[in-house]
Amino acid sequence: MVKDAPIGVFDSGVGGLSVLDEIQRLLPHESLLYVADCGHIPYGEKTPEFIRERSHLIAGFFREQGAKAFVIACNTATVAAVAELRRDFPDWPLVGMEPAVKPAAAATRSGVVGVLATTGTLQSAKFAALLDRFASDVRVVTQPCPGLVELIETGDLDSPALRQLLQVYVEPLLEAGCDTIILGCTHYPFLKPLLAQMLPPSIILIDTGAAVARQLQRLLAEGDLLAEGNPQATQFWTSGDLQHLRNILPKLWKNAGIVQKFAL
Numbered sequence: 001m002v003k004d005a006p007i008g009v010f011d012s013g014v015g016g017l018s019v020l021d022e023i024q025r026l027l028p029h030e031s032l033l034y035v036a037d038c039g040h041i042p043y044g045e046k047t048p049e050f051i052r053e054r055s056h057l058i059a060g061f062f063r064e065q066g067a068k069a070f071v072i073a074c075n076t077a078t079v080a081a082v083a084e085l086r087r088d089f090p091d092w093p094l095v096g097m098e099p100a101v102k103p104a105a106a107a108t109r110s111g112v113v114g115v116l117a118t119t120g121t122l123q124s125a126k127f128a129a130l131l132d133r134f135a136s137d138v139r140v141v142t143q144p145c146p147g148l149v150e151l152i153e154t155g156d157l158d159s160p161a162l163r164q165l166l167q168v169y170v171e172p173l174l175e176a177g178c179d180t181i182i183l184g185c186t187h188y189p190f191l192k193p194l195l196a197q198m199l200p201p202s203i204i205l206i207d208t209g210a211a212v213a214r215q216l217q218r219l220l221a222e223g224d225l226l227a228e229g230n231p232q233a234t235q236f237w238t239s240g241d242l243q244h245l246r247n248i249l250p251k252l253w254k255n256a257g258i259v260q261k262f263a264l
């Protein structure tokens with residue numbers, strides 16, 4: 001694999017752009033490919049089998065594009081598909097992501113941690129294992145957030161409807177005494193400005209994007225695969241409506257990019 005080959009990053013939709021941003025910030029020489037599987041959103045309400053099938057297909061697409069590494073910028077796809085992808089692509093640097101339980105357990109002072117994530121992530125065996133491993137000394141209050149991803153996908157980051165829904169999801173965490181809240185879905189970091197208005201300033205919000213970028217950097221360095229030249233323009237594909245992604249991309253992504261149809 002050549003050092004200047006691109007890195008493939010994917011999510012069920014635009015949420016993974018919050019991770020792509022961290023990757024580009026840490027690794028500015030890397031060329032990036034991004035697939036938003038918007039035609040099949042939300043993954044959070046789909047079966048693990050369906051998500052595995054989509055993840056596999058997208059991984060195959062990145063292989064065809066010559067990607068040197070693969071990032072699953074989606075918690076829900078990671079819990080459903082990362083084990084199988086690692087098995088099927090053993091020679092490929094692959095980074096998945098999961099809710100940041102360990103850092104949250106270390107950060108909490110009240111001893112109560114909240115997790116906002118999709119139903120799929122919270123119901124998974126992988127998430128249960130994560131709690132067993134890192135959260136034995138704290139109380140964890142989980143909150144699935146159906147509907148939130150769909151609103152963010154429309155480009156809505158602060159409408160009254162979004163505020164109302166978010167309030168419904170955050171309220172039980174505050175009532176339970178959480179002082180630390182894990183944003184366990186890559187869509188949610190886009191709501192940080194709104195959450196900052198809604199939550200007491202003492203609440204700590206934790207997401208995993210920066211840690212994913214650091215893990216990617218480690219894996220690339222280990223394989224002597226870090227790019228050294230100038231990156232290509234970032235390329236985006238969507239399995240949903242092309243014009244819609246073109247319209248909302250400037251709101252969620254700082255740089256220009258090429259947007260194409262993902263027809264698989």
Ligand code: DGL
Pocket residue numbers: 011012013015016041042043044045073074075076077118121149184185186187
């Ligand atoms: N962004 C995804 C995650 O991190 C899931 C969104 C969805 O439900 O499609 O979990």
